Amino acid sequence: MPWIKNLPTTIWVAAAAATLTCFSPVVGQVVTSPAATSSAVAPEAPVDAGTVTTPGGEAPATPQSVSPPNTPPVESSTPKLSAETVAAGATALGPAAVDKDGHTLYLSVLDSNDPPRSVCLSDKCLAAWKPLYAPDGHAKPTAGLGVDPSRLGVLERPDGRRQVTLGGWPLYRFDGDTSPGEVRGEGLKGTWHVIRPDGKRAR
Structure with missing residues (x-):
């Protein structure tokens, strides 16, 4: 029969049409290119430099602030006198012996200087007139500017x-x-008088 002879040709034509249909876009269908698909991926959120996560999944410890190195205090250029220093200082009566803080020093004519002796012993006298004590451990006070060291001494x-x-x-x-x-x-x-740097009365 004639249709049987043409059967292989018919099958080949049908197969070819089906193949073309698979590769042809359907009307109204949007064809998406690979480039468009990759651009549709949502961008990752920016990473905060302060919250970077380590590969193990744990956030690193917050860096501690580093304190600036301690700056040594600037020392005054004015020399400080030690507690037992006697020096020369200026007063309204002229040069006078002064202590480490610049306070005027006095003598009492009721005392004696040869040998050295003090008669200011009562609480009332000591409340007004403070003896200049030599600190423990010092055999002799220090002479400051304007005072002869040989004229300084101590009494017990x-x-x-x-x-x-x-x-x-x-x-x-x-x-x-x-x-x-x-x-x-x-x-x-x-009885009380300012004492000069040489150990004499100012008046």
Whole structure:
């Protein structure tokens, strides 16, 4: 029969049409290219440099702030006198012996300088007139600017404390002097006088 002879040709044509149909786009269908597909992926959120996660999944410890190195304090260029220093200072009466803080030093004519001896022993006297004590462990006070070291010495008081002397005279500070260079104790009761750097009375 004639249709049987043409059968292989018919099958081949049908197969070819089916193949073309598979590769032809359907009307209305949007063909997406690989480039368009890759661009549709949502971008990753920006990474905060302070919250980077390590490969193990744990966030690294927050870096601690580093304190600046301690700057050593700037020392004053003015030399500090030690506690037992006696130096020369300026007052309204002229040069006078002063302590490490610049306070005027006094002598009492009731004391003696040869040998050195103090008669200011009562609580009332010591409240107004403070003996200049030599710190423990120092055999002799230090002479500051304007004072001859050979004229400085110490005497042992009845209570065992050592009082500084200048020219043999026991040295005192007056409680009424509140600032360096003051001489409010000069001439009190006719017995108290400012002492000069050479160990003599100012007046």
